[in-house]
Amino acid sequence: MTETISDTMRASVMTGVGTLKIEDRPVPTPGAHEVLVEVAAVGVCGSDVHYYRHGRIGDFVVEDPMILGHELSGRIAAVGDQVDPTRVGQRVAVEPQHPCRRCKQCMAGRYNLCPYMEFYATPPIDGAFCRYVVIDAEFAHPVPDSMSDEAAALLEPLSVAVTTMRKAHVAPGTSVLIAGAGPIGVICAQTARAFGASRVVVSDPLESRREAVLRFGATEVLDPMVDDVAALDPQVDVFIDASGAAPAVTSGIKAVGPAGYVVLVGMGSGDYPLPIGHIQNMEINVTGVFRYTDTWPAAIHLVASGAVDLDGMVTGRYDLEHVGEALDSDTDPASLKSIVVPS
Known part of the structure:
Protein backbone atom coordinates (compact mmCIF):
# COMPACT_ATOMS: atom_id res chain seq x y z
CA MET A 1 0.00 0.00 0.00
CA THR A 2 1.33 3.47 -0.84
CA GLU A 3 -1.03 5.71 1.15
CA THR A 4 -2.35 5.69 4.70
CA ILE A 5 -5.80 4.20 4.21
CA SER A 6 -8.29 3.06 6.81
CA ASP A 7 -8.66 -0.67 7.36
CA THR A 8 -12.44 -0.51 6.93
CA MET A 9 -14.91 1.19 4.61
CA ARG A 10 -18.63 1.77 4.42
CA ALA A 11 -20.58 -0.27 1.87
CA SER A 12 -24.20 -0.63 0.82
CA VAL A 13 -24.80 -4.37 0.97
CA MET A 14 -27.75 -6.25 -0.52
CA THR A 15 -28.73 -8.65 2.26
CA GLY A 16 -31.85 -10.03 0.58
CA VAL A 17 -34.36 -9.29 -2.16
CA GLY A 18 -35.29 -5.62 -1.82
CA THR A 19 -33.12 -5.23 1.28
CA LEU A 20 -29.98 -3.12 1.73
CA LYS A 21 -27.82 -2.46 4.76
CA ILE A 22 -24.87 -0.13 5.41
CA GLU A 23 -21.98 -2.22 6.69
CA ASP A 24 -18.33 -1.75 7.53
CA ARG A 25 -16.26 -3.94 5.24
CA PRO A 26 -12.48 -4.48 5.11
CA VAL A 27 -10.69 -2.32 2.57
CA PRO A 28 -9.37 -4.74 -0.07
CA THR A 29 -5.63 -5.06 -0.59
CA PRO A 30 -4.41 -4.91 -4.21
CA GLY A 31 -2.57 -7.93 -5.53
CA ALA A 32 0.78 -7.61 -7.25
CA HIS A 33 -0.74 -6.55 -10.59
CA GLU A 34 -3.76 -4.71 -9.19
CA VAL A 35 -4.66 -1.20 -8.10
CA LEU A 36 -6.87 0.02 -5.27
CA VAL A 37 -9.40 2.56 -6.54
CA GLU A 38 -11.17 5.07 -4.32
CA VAL A 39 -14.62 5.13 -5.89
CA ALA A 40 -15.88 8.55 -7.06
CA ALA A 41 -19.11 7.70 -8.89
CA VAL A 42 -21.16 4.60 -9.70
CA GLY A 43 -23.91 4.38 -12.30
CA VAL A 44 -27.04 2.37 -11.54
CA CYS A 45 -27.54 -0.36 -14.15
CA GLY A 46 -30.62 -2.40 -14.99
CA SER A 47 -28.81 -5.53 -13.84
CA ASP A 48 -28.32 -4.00 -10.38
CA VAL A 49 -32.04 -3.28 -10.26
CA HIS A 50 -32.88 -6.81 -11.39
CA TYR A 51 -30.72 -8.42 -8.69
CA TYR A 52 -32.19 -6.06 -6.09
CA ARG A 53 -35.81 -6.84 -7.00
CA HIS A 54 -35.57 -10.50 -8.00
CA GLY A 55 -32.35 -11.87 -6.49
CA ARG A 56 -31.21 -13.36 -9.75
CA ILE A 57 -30.63 -12.88 -13.47
CA GLY A 58 -30.98 -16.17 -15.30
CA ASP A 59 -28.47 -18.62 -13.82
CA PHE A 60 -26.78 -15.92 -11.70
CA VAL A 61 -28.39 -16.14 -8.26
CA VAL A 62 -27.62 -13.96 -5.22
CA GLU A 63 -27.20 -16.48 -2.41
CA ASP A 64 -25.12 -14.42 0.03
CA PRO A 65 -24.91 -10.71 0.94
CA MET A 66 -23.43 -8.83 -2.02
CA ILE A 67 -22.42 -5.28 -2.94
CA LEU A 68 -24.08 -4.10 -6.16
CA GLY A 69 -22.77 -1.60 -8.74
CA HIS A 70 -20.38 -2.08 -11.67
CA GLU A 71 -20.37 1.21 -13.61
CA LEU A 72 -17.65 3.19 -11.86
CA SER A 73 -14.86 5.71 -11.84
CA GLY A 74 -12.45 6.87 -9.19
CA ARG A 75 -8.88 7.64 -8.20
CA ILE A 76 -6.04 5.17 -7.73
CA ALA A 77 -5.24 5.19 -4.01
CA ALA A 78 -2.65 2.39 -3.90
CA VAL A 79 -0.93 -0.07 -6.21
CA GLY A 80 0.41 -3.61 -6.07
CA ASP A 81 4.11 -4.45 -6.06
CA GLN A 82 4.27 -4.91 -9.85
CA VAL A 83 2.41 -1.69 -10.77
CA ASP A 84 4.05 1.66 -11.50
CA PRO A 85 3.76 3.63 -8.23
CA THR A 86 3.40 6.89 -10.14
CA ARG A 87 -0.16 5.80 -10.96
CA VAL A 88 -1.26 6.68 -7.42
CA GLY A 89 -3.58 9.68 -7.66
CA GLN A 90 -4.53 8.98 -11.28
CA ARG A 91 -8.21 9.39 -12.21
CA VAL A 92 -9.55 6.26 -13.87
CA ALA A 93 -12.62 4.55 -15.27
CA VAL A 94 -12.86 0.92 -14.21
CA GLU A 95 -13.54 -1.96 -16.59
CA PRO A 96 -15.21 -4.17 -13.98
CA GLN A 97 -14.04 -7.61 -14.96
CA HIS A 98 -11.27 -10.06 -14.15
CA PRO A 99 -10.84 -12.81 -16.81
CA CYS A 100 -8.57 -15.80 -16.25
CA ARG A 101 -6.36 -14.93 -19.29
CA ARG A 102 -5.63 -18.62 -19.91
CA CYS A 103 -8.79 -20.27 -21.25
CA LYS A 104 -9.67 -20.76 -24.92
CA GLN A 105 -11.90 -17.67 -25.04
CA CYS A 106 -9.32 -15.43 -23.39
CA MET A 107 -6.56 -16.69 -25.68
CA ALA A 108 -8.81 -15.97 -28.68
CA GLY A 109 -9.27 -12.37 -27.53
CA ARG A 110 -12.85 -12.90 -26.35
CA TYR A 111 -12.13 -12.41 -22.67
CA ASN A 112 -15.72 -11.24 -22.10
CA LEU A 113 -16.75 -14.87 -22.66
CA CYS A 114 -14.23 -16.29 -20.18
CA PRO A 115 -16.02 -19.09 -18.28
CA TYR A 116 -14.00 -18.20 -15.18
CA MET A 117 -14.80 -14.49 -15.30
CA GLU A 118 -15.09 -12.55 -12.06
CA PHE A 119 -17.34 -9.59 -12.82
CA TYR A 120 -18.33 -6.86 -10.39
CA ALA A 121 -21.79 -7.26 -8.83
CA THR A 122 -22.30 -10.67 -10.40
CA PRO A 123 -22.71 -13.38 -7.73
CA PRO A 124 -20.58 -14.01 -5.76
CA ILE A 125 -18.35 -11.03 -6.68
CA ASP A 126 -18.92 -7.75 -4.85
CA GLY A 127 -19.44 -4.53 -6.76
CA ALA A 128 -18.76 -0.85 -6.19
CA PHE A 129 -21.43 0.67 -3.93
CA CYS A 130 -18.60 1.17 -1.42
CA ARG A 131 -15.54 3.35 -0.84
CA TYR A 132 -12.75 1.20 -2.35
CA VAL A 133 -12.40 -1.57 -4.94
CA VAL A 134 -9.49 -3.45 -6.52
CA ILE A 135 -9.05 -4.18 -10.21
CA ASP A 136 -6.31 -5.39 -12.55
CA ALA A 137 -4.08 -2.41 -13.31
CA GLU A 138 -4.71 -2.52 -17.07
CA PHE A 139 -8.47 -2.43 -16.46
CA ALA A 140 -8.17 0.90 -14.64
CA HIS A 141 -8.26 3.22 -17.66
CA PRO A 142 -6.88 6.76 -17.25
CA VAL A 143 -9.35 9.50 -18.16
CA PRO A 144 -8.66 13.13 -19.08
CA ASP A 145 -9.24 15.89 -16.54
CA SER A 146 -11.89 17.33 -18.84
CA MET A 147 -14.10 14.30 -18.17
CA SER A 148 -16.34 14.31 -15.10
CA ASP A 149 -16.37 11.43 -12.62
CA GLU A 150 -19.97 10.71 -13.62
CA ALA A 151 -19.18 10.50 -17.35
CA ALA A 152 -16.15 8.32 -16.57
CA ALA A 153 -18.41 5.92 -14.66
CA LEU A 154 -20.84 5.77 -17.57
CA LEU A 155 -18.09 4.68 -19.95
CA GLU A 156 -19.19 1.17 -18.91
CA PRO A 157 -22.65 1.28 -20.55
CA VAL A 289 -23.96 -8.76 -26.82
CA PHE A 290 -22.44 -10.00 -23.57
CA ARG A 291 -20.34 -7.22 -22.05
CA TYR A 292 -17.33 -6.04 -24.08
CA THR A 293 -13.64 -6.37 -24.97
CA ASP A 294 -11.19 -3.52 -25.61
CA THR A 295 -13.81 -0.75 -25.71
CA TRP A 296 -12.67 1.82 -23.15
CA PRO A 297 -10.19 3.63 -25.46
CA ALA A 298 -12.95 4.16 -28.03
CA ALA A 299 -15.48 5.15 -25.35
CA ILE A 300 -13.07 7.67 -23.82
CA HIS A 301 -12.50 9.21 -27.24
CA LEU A 302 -16.21 9.48 -27.99
CA VAL A 303 -16.86 11.37 -24.75
CA ALA A 304 -13.70 13.51 -24.79
CA SER A 305 -14.39 14.56 -28.38
CA GLY A 306 -17.97 15.56 -27.58
CA ALA A 307 -19.46 12.94 -29.92
CA VAL A 308 -21.37 11.35 -27.02
CA ASP A 309 -22.91 13.26 -24.09
CA LEU A 310 -23.03 11.21 -20.90
CA ASP A 311 -23.24 14.05 -18.39
CA GLY A 312 -26.53 15.18 -19.89
CA MET A 313 -28.05 11.78 -19.14
CA VAL A 314 -27.57 12.00 -15.37
CA THR A 315 -30.94 12.68 -13.76
CA GLY A 316 -30.33 11.70 -10.12
CA ARG A 317 -27.54 11.57 -7.53
CA TYR A 318 -27.60 9.53 -4.30
CA ASP A 319 -25.30 8.68 -1.38
CA LEU A 320 -24.76 5.23 0.13
CA GLU A 321 -27.65 5.68 2.56
CA HIS A 322 -30.05 6.13 -0.36
CA VAL A 323 -28.95 3.37 -2.75
CA GLY A 324 -32.44 1.86 -2.51
CA GLU A 325 -33.92 5.07 -3.89
CA ALA A 326 -31.33 5.05 -6.66
CA LEU A 327 -32.28 1.48 -7.58
CA ASP A 328 -35.98 2.40 -7.63
CA SER A 329 -35.47 5.59 -9.63
CA ASP A 330 -36.22 3.73 -12.87
CA THR A 331 -39.91 3.83 -11.95
CA ASP A 332 -39.84 7.53 -12.83
CA PRO A 333 -40.29 7.88 -16.62
CA ALA A 334 -38.16 11.04 -16.51
CA SER A 335 -35.18 9.15 -15.07
CA LEU A 336 -32.33 8.20 -17.40
CA LYS A 337 -29.22 7.51 -15.33
CA SER A 338 -28.85 7.65 -11.57
CA ILE A 339 -25.45 8.00 -9.92
CA VAL A 340 -24.32 6.83 -6.48
CA VAL A 341 -21.50 8.78 -4.83
CA PRO A 342 -20.03 6.56 -2.10
CA SER A 343 -17.95 9.16 -0.21
Whole structure:
Protein backbone atom coordinates (compact mmCIF):
# COMPACT_ATOMS: atom_id res chain seq x y z
CA MET A 1 0.00 0.00 0.00
CA THR A 2 1.33 3.47 -0.84
CA GLU A 3 -1.03 5.71 1.15
CA THR A 4 -2.35 5.69 4.70
CA ILE A 5 -5.80 4.20 4.21
CA SER A 6 -8.29 3.06 6.81
CA ASP A 7 -8.66 -0.67 7.36
CA THR A 8 -12.44 -0.51 6.93
CA MET A 9 -14.91 1.19 4.61
CA ARG A 10 -18.63 1.77 4.42
CA ALA A 11 -20.58 -0.27 1.87
CA SER A 12 -24.20 -0.63 0.82
CA VAL A 13 -24.80 -4.37 0.97
CA MET A 14 -27.75 -6.25 -0.52
CA THR A 15 -28.73 -8.65 2.26
CA GLY A 16 -31.85 -10.03 0.58
CA VAL A 17 -34.36 -9.29 -2.16
CA GLY A 18 -35.29 -5.62 -1.82
CA THR A 19 -33.12 -5.23 1.28
CA LEU A 20 -29.98 -3.12 1.73
CA LYS A 21 -27.82 -2.46 4.76
CA ILE A 22 -24.87 -0.13 5.41
CA GLU A 23 -21.98 -2.22 6.69
CA ASP A 24 -18.33 -1.75 7.53
CA ARG A 25 -16.26 -3.94 5.24
CA PRO A 26 -12.48 -4.48 5.11
CA VAL A 27 -10.69 -2.32 2.57
CA PRO A 28 -9.37 -4.74 -0.07
CA THR A 29 -5.63 -5.06 -0.59
CA PRO A 30 -4.41 -4.91 -4.21
CA GLY A 31 -2.57 -7.93 -5.53
CA ALA A 32 0.78 -7.61 -7.25
CA HIS A 33 -0.74 -6.55 -10.59
CA GLU A 34 -3.76 -4.71 -9.19
CA VAL A 35 -4.66 -1.20 -8.10
CA LEU A 36 -6.87 0.02 -5.27
CA VAL A 37 -9.40 2.56 -6.54
CA GLU A 38 -11.17 5.07 -4.32
CA VAL A 39 -14.62 5.13 -5.89
CA ALA A 40 -15.88 8.55 -7.06
CA ALA A 41 -19.11 7.70 -8.89
CA VAL A 42 -21.16 4.60 -9.70
CA GLY A 43 -23.91 4.38 -12.30
CA VAL A 44 -27.04 2.37 -11.54
CA CYS A 45 -27.54 -0.36 -14.15
CA GLY A 46 -30.62 -2.40 -14.99
CA SER A 47 -28.81 -5.53 -13.84
CA ASP A 48 -28.32 -4.00 -10.38
CA VAL A 49 -32.04 -3.28 -10.26
CA HIS A 50 -32.88 -6.81 -11.39
CA TYR A 51 -30.72 -8.42 -8.69
CA TYR A 52 -32.19 -6.06 -6.09
CA ARG A 53 -35.81 -6.84 -7.00
CA HIS A 54 -35.57 -10.50 -8.00
CA GLY A 55 -32.35 -11.87 -6.49
CA ARG A 56 -31.21 -13.36 -9.75
CA ILE A 57 -30.63 -12.88 -13.47
CA GLY A 58 -30.98 -16.17 -15.30
CA ASP A 59 -28.47 -18.62 -13.82
CA PHE A 60 -26.78 -15.92 -11.70
CA VAL A 61 -28.39 -16.14 -8.26
CA VAL A 62 -27.62 -13.96 -5.22
CA GLU A 63 -27.20 -16.48 -2.41
CA ASP A 64 -25.12 -14.42 0.03
CA PRO A 65 -24.91 -10.71 0.94
CA MET A 66 -23.43 -8.83 -2.02
CA ILE A 67 -22.42 -5.28 -2.94
CA LEU A 68 -24.08 -4.10 -6.16
CA GLY A 69 -22.77 -1.60 -8.74
CA HIS A 70 -20.38 -2.08 -11.67
CA GLU A 71 -20.37 1.21 -13.61
CA LEU A 72 -17.65 3.19 -11.86
CA SER A 73 -14.86 5.71 -11.84
CA GLY A 74 -12.45 6.87 -9.19
CA ARG A 75 -8.88 7.64 -8.20
CA ILE A 76 -6.04 5.17 -7.73
CA ALA A 77 -5.24 5.19 -4.01
CA ALA A 78 -2.65 2.39 -3.90
CA VAL A 79 -0.93 -0.07 -6.21
CA GLY A 80 0.41 -3.61 -6.07
CA ASP A 81 4.11 -4.45 -6.06
CA GLN A 82 4.27 -4.91 -9.85
CA VAL A 83 2.41 -1.69 -10.77
CA ASP A 84 4.05 1.66 -11.50
CA PRO A 85 3.76 3.63 -8.23
CA THR A 86 3.40 6.89 -10.14
CA ARG A 87 -0.16 5.80 -10.96
CA VAL A 88 -1.26 6.68 -7.42
CA GLY A 89 -3.58 9.68 -7.66
CA GLN A 90 -4.53 8.98 -11.28
CA ARG A 91 -8.21 9.39 -12.21
CA VAL A 92 -9.55 6.26 -13.87
CA ALA A 93 -12.62 4.55 -15.27
CA VAL A 94 -12.86 0.92 -14.21
CA GLU A 95 -13.54 -1.96 -16.59
CA PRO A 96 -15.21 -4.17 -13.98
CA GLN A 97 -14.04 -7.61 -14.96
CA HIS A 98 -11.27 -10.06 -14.15
CA PRO A 99 -10.84 -12.81 -16.81
CA CYS A 100 -8.57 -15.80 -16.25
CA ARG A 101 -6.36 -14.93 -19.29
CA ARG A 102 -5.63 -18.62 -19.91
CA CYS A 103 -8.79 -20.27 -21.25
CA LYS A 104 -9.67 -20.76 -24.92
CA GLN A 105 -11.90 -17.67 -25.04
CA CYS A 106 -9.32 -15.43 -23.39
CA MET A 107 -6.56 -16.69 -25.68
CA ALA A 108 -8.81 -15.97 -28.68
CA GLY A 109 -9.27 -12.37 -27.53
CA ARG A 110 -12.85 -12.90 -26.35
CA TYR A 111 -12.13 -12.41 -22.67
CA ASN A 112 -15.72 -11.24 -22.10
CA LEU A 113 -16.75 -14.87 -22.66
CA CYS A 114 -14.23 -16.29 -20.18
CA PRO A 115 -16.02 -19.09 -18.28
CA TYR A 116 -14.00 -18.20 -15.18
CA MET A 117 -14.80 -14.49 -15.30
CA GLU A 118 -15.09 -12.55 -12.06
CA PHE A 119 -17.34 -9.59 -12.82
CA TYR A 120 -18.33 -6.86 -10.39
CA ALA A 121 -21.79 -7.26 -8.83
CA THR A 122 -22.30 -10.67 -10.40
CA PRO A 123 -22.71 -13.38 -7.73
CA PRO A 124 -20.58 -14.01 -5.76
CA ILE A 125 -18.35 -11.03 -6.68
CA ASP A 126 -18.92 -7.75 -4.85
CA GLY A 127 -19.44 -4.53 -6.76
CA ALA A 128 -18.76 -0.85 -6.19
CA PHE A 129 -21.43 0.67 -3.93
CA CYS A 130 -18.60 1.17 -1.42
CA ARG A 131 -15.54 3.35 -0.84
CA TYR A 132 -12.75 1.20 -2.35
CA VAL A 133 -12.40 -1.57 -4.94
CA VAL A 134 -9.49 -3.45 -6.52
CA ILE A 135 -9.05 -4.18 -10.21
CA ASP A 136 -6.31 -5.39 -12.55
CA ALA A 137 -4.08 -2.41 -13.31
CA GLU A 138 -4.71 -2.52 -17.07
CA PHE A 139 -8.47 -2.43 -16.46
CA ALA A 140 -8.17 0.90 -14.64
CA HIS A 141 -8.26 3.22 -17.66
CA PRO A 142 -6.88 6.76 -17.25
CA VAL A 143 -9.35 9.50 -18.16
CA PRO A 144 -8.66 13.13 -19.08
CA ASP A 145 -9.24 15.89 -16.54
CA SER A 146 -11.89 17.33 -18.84
CA MET A 147 -14.10 14.30 -18.17
CA SER A 148 -16.34 14.31 -15.10
CA ASP A 149 -16.37 11.43 -12.62
CA GLU A 150 -19.97 10.71 -13.62
CA ALA A 151 -19.18 10.50 -17.35
CA ALA A 152 -16.15 8.32 -16.57
CA ALA A 153 -18.41 5.92 -14.66
CA LEU A 154 -20.84 5.77 -17.57
CA LEU A 155 -18.09 4.68 -19.95
CA GLU A 156 -19.19 1.17 -18.91
CA PRO A 157 -22.65 1.28 -20.55
CA LEU A 158 -21.09 3.25 -23.41
CA SER A 159 -18.75 0.28 -23.88
CA VAL A 160 -21.81 -1.93 -24.36
CA ALA A 161 -22.95 0.47 -27.08
CA VAL A 162 -19.51 0.51 -28.74
CA THR A 163 -19.51 -3.30 -28.84
CA THR A 164 -23.03 -3.20 -30.28
CA MET A 165 -22.06 -0.84 -33.10
CA ARG A 166 -19.06 -2.98 -33.97
CA LYS A 167 -21.17 -6.13 -34.11
CA ALA A 168 -23.80 -4.30 -36.18
CA HIS A 169 -21.21 -2.99 -38.65
CA VAL A 170 -22.54 0.55 -38.23
CA ALA A 171 -20.70 2.92 -40.57
CA PRO A 172 -21.31 6.30 -42.23
CA GLY A 173 -24.70 6.23 -43.92
CA THR A 174 -26.08 3.23 -42.01
CA SER A 175 -29.76 3.25 -41.02
CA VAL A 176 -30.52 1.94 -37.53
CA LEU A 177 -33.68 1.00 -35.61
CA ILE A 178 -33.46 0.79 -31.81
CA ALA A 179 -36.19 -0.70 -29.61
CA GLY A 180 -36.25 0.91 -26.18
CA ALA A 181 -35.38 4.45 -25.13
CA GLY A 182 -34.10 3.61 -21.68
CA PRO A 183 -30.46 4.35 -20.73
CA ILE A 184 -28.90 1.76 -23.05
CA GLY A 185 -31.21 2.68 -25.93
CA VAL A 186 -30.34 6.38 -25.55
CA ILE A 187 -26.61 5.64 -25.34
CA CYS A 188 -26.91 3.37 -28.39
CA ALA A 189 -28.68 6.15 -30.31
CA GLN A 190 -25.85 8.55 -29.53
CA THR A 191 -23.20 5.99 -30.38
CA ALA A 192 -24.86 5.06 -33.66
CA ARG A 193 -24.73 8.70 -34.73
CA ALA A 194 -21.11 8.93 -33.58
CA PHE A 195 -20.28 5.88 -35.74
CA GLY A 196 -21.82 7.64 -38.73
CA ALA A 197 -25.40 6.40 -38.88
CA SER A 198 -27.49 8.81 -40.94
CA ARG A 199 -30.87 7.53 -39.76
CA VAL A 200 -31.58 6.48 -36.17
CA VAL A 201 -35.18 5.43 -35.48
CA VAL A 202 -36.07 4.71 -31.86
CA SER A 203 -39.23 2.92 -30.73
CA ASP A 204 -40.61 3.27 -27.20
CA PRO A 205 -44.16 3.26 -25.78
CA LEU A 206 -43.46 6.13 -23.34
CA GLU A 207 -43.82 9.63 -24.78
CA SER A 208 -41.38 11.14 -22.28
CA ARG A 209 -38.68 8.73 -23.36
CA ARG A 210 -39.36 9.32 -27.05
CA GLU A 211 -38.98 13.05 -26.42
CA ALA A 212 -35.74 12.49 -24.49
CA VAL A 213 -34.07 10.33 -27.12
CA LEU A 214 -34.70 12.98 -29.77
CA ARG A 215 -32.29 15.14 -27.77
CA PHE A 216 -29.69 12.36 -27.81
CA GLY A 217 -29.19 11.33 -31.42
CA ALA A 218 -32.48 9.91 -32.67
CA THR A 219 -33.68 11.25 -36.01
CA GLU A 220 -37.16 9.66 -35.73
CA VAL A 221 -39.25 8.08 -32.97
CA LEU A 222 -42.08 5.55 -33.07
CA ASP A 223 -44.78 4.54 -30.63
CA PRO A 224 -45.00 0.72 -30.92
CA MET A 225 -48.48 0.83 -29.43
CA VAL A 226 -49.64 2.87 -32.44
CA ASP A 227 -47.07 2.54 -35.22
CA ASP A 228 -46.39 -0.65 -37.18
CA VAL A 229 -42.66 -0.99 -36.55
CA ALA A 230 -42.40 -4.11 -38.73
CA ALA A 231 -43.65 -2.11 -41.72
CA LEU A 232 -40.96 0.58 -41.40
CA ASP A 233 -40.30 2.03 -44.84
CA PRO A 234 -37.62 2.08 -46.02
CA GLN A 235 -36.27 -0.91 -44.14
CA VAL A 236 -33.20 -0.38 -41.97
CA ASP A 237 -29.73 -1.86 -42.20
CA VAL A 238 -29.52 -2.57 -38.47
CA PHE A 239 -31.92 -3.40 -35.64
CA ILE A 240 -30.74 -3.10 -32.03
CA ASP A 241 -32.98 -4.38 -29.27
CA ALA A 242 -32.48 -2.47 -26.01
CA SER A 243 -35.85 -3.45 -24.56
CA GLY A 244 -35.82 -7.19 -23.96
CA ALA A 245 -39.48 -7.29 -25.04
CA ALA A 246 -40.38 -10.21 -27.32
CA PRO A 247 -42.85 -8.23 -29.50
CA ALA A 248 -40.23 -5.51 -30.00
CA VAL A 249 -37.66 -8.07 -31.11
CA THR A 250 -40.03 -9.72 -33.57
CA SER A 251 -41.20 -6.46 -35.17
CA GLY A 252 -37.69 -5.05 -35.19
CA ILE A 253 -36.25 -8.01 -37.07
CA LYS A 254 -39.00 -7.71 -39.66
CA ALA A 255 -37.98 -4.07 -40.24
CA VAL A 256 -34.47 -5.11 -41.33
CA GLY A 257 -33.65 -5.29 -45.01
CA PRO A 258 -31.54 -7.84 -46.91
CA ALA A 259 -28.18 -8.82 -45.40
CA GLY A 260 -28.85 -6.57 -42.41
CA TYR A 261 -27.74 -7.01 -38.81
CA VAL A 262 -29.68 -7.63 -35.62
CA VAL A 263 -27.98 -7.19 -32.24
CA LEU A 264 -29.82 -8.24 -29.08
CA VAL A 265 -28.75 -6.14 -26.08
CA GLY A 266 -31.78 -5.96 -23.79
CA MET A 267 -32.37 -8.49 -21.03
CA GLY A 268 -35.68 -10.23 -21.63
CA SER A 269 -37.25 -13.62 -21.26
CA GLY A 270 -35.02 -16.60 -21.94
CA ASP A 271 -36.96 -17.91 -24.94
CA TYR A 272 -39.34 -16.45 -27.49
CA PRO A 273 -40.19 -17.10 -31.14
CA LEU A 274 -38.34 -15.34 -33.93
CA PRO A 275 -39.44 -14.61 -37.52
CA ILE A 276 -37.23 -17.34 -38.97
CA GLY A 277 -38.62 -17.03 -42.49
CA HIS A 278 -37.66 -13.36 -42.68
CA ILE A 279 -34.21 -14.07 -41.20
CA GLN A 280 -33.56 -16.84 -43.73
CA ASN A 281 -34.98 -15.16 -46.80
CA MET A 282 -33.23 -11.86 -46.12
CA GLU A 283 -30.00 -13.52 -44.91
CA ILE A 284 -30.09 -11.42 -41.75
CA ASN A 285 -27.26 -11.75 -39.26
CA VAL A 286 -28.53 -12.14 -35.68
CA THR A 287 -26.23 -11.98 -32.65
CA GLY A 288 -26.15 -10.93 -29.03
CA VAL A 289 -23.96 -8.76 -26.82
CA PHE A 290 -22.44 -10.00 -23.57
CA ARG A 291 -20.34 -7.22 -22.05
CA TYR A 292 -17.33 -6.04 -24.08
CA THR A 293 -13.64 -6.37 -24.97
CA ASP A 294 -11.19 -3.52 -25.61
CA THR A 295 -13.81 -0.75 -25.71
CA TRP A 296 -12.67 1.82 -23.15
CA PRO A 297 -10.19 3.63 -25.46
CA ALA A 298 -12.95 4.16 -28.03
CA ALA A 299 -15.48 5.15 -25.35
CA ILE A 300 -13.07 7.67 -23.82
CA HIS A 301 -12.50 9.21 -27.24
CA LEU A 302 -16.21 9.48 -27.99
CA VAL A 303 -16.86 11.37 -24.75
CA ALA A 304 -13.70 13.51 -24.79
CA SER A 305 -14.39 14.56 -28.38
CA GLY A 306 -17.97 15.56 -27.58
CA ALA A 307 -19.46 12.94 -29.92
CA VAL A 308 -21.37 11.35 -27.02
CA ASP A 309 -22.91 13.26 -24.09
CA LEU A 310 -23.03 11.21 -20.90
CA ASP A 311 -23.24 14.05 -18.39
CA GLY A 312 -26.53 15.18 -19.89
CA MET A 313 -28.05 11.78 -19.14
CA VAL A 314 -27.57 12.00 -15.37
CA THR A 315 -30.94 12.68 -13.76
CA GLY A 316 -30.33 11.70 -10.12
CA ARG A 317 -27.54 11.57 -7.53
CA TYR A 318 -27.60 9.53 -4.30
CA ASP A 319 -25.30 8.68 -1.38
CA LEU A 320 -24.76 5.23 0.13
CA GLU A 321 -27.65 5.68 2.56
CA HIS A 322 -30.05 6.13 -0.36
CA VAL A 323 -28.95 3.37 -2.75
CA GLY A 324 -32.44 1.86 -2.51
CA GLU A 325 -33.92 5.07 -3.89
CA ALA A 326 -31.33 5.05 -6.66
CA LEU A 327 -32.28 1.48 -7.58
CA ASP A 328 -35.98 2.40 -7.63
CA SER A 329 -35.47 5.59 -9.63
CA ASP A 330 -36.22 3.73 -12.87
CA THR A 331 -39.91 3.83 -11.95
CA ASP A 332 -39.84 7.53 -12.83
CA PRO A 333 -40.29 7.88 -16.62
CA ALA A 334 -38.16 11.04 -16.51
CA SER A 335 -35.18 9.15 -15.07
CA LEU A 336 -32.33 8.20 -17.40
CA LYS A 337 -29.22 7.51 -15.33
CA SER A 338 -28.85 7.65 -11.57
CA ILE A 339 -25.45 8.00 -9.92
CA VAL A 340 -24.32 6.83 -6.48
CA VAL A 341 -21.50 8.78 -4.83
CA PRO A 342 -20.03 6.56 -2.10
CA SER A 343 -17.95 9.16 -0.21
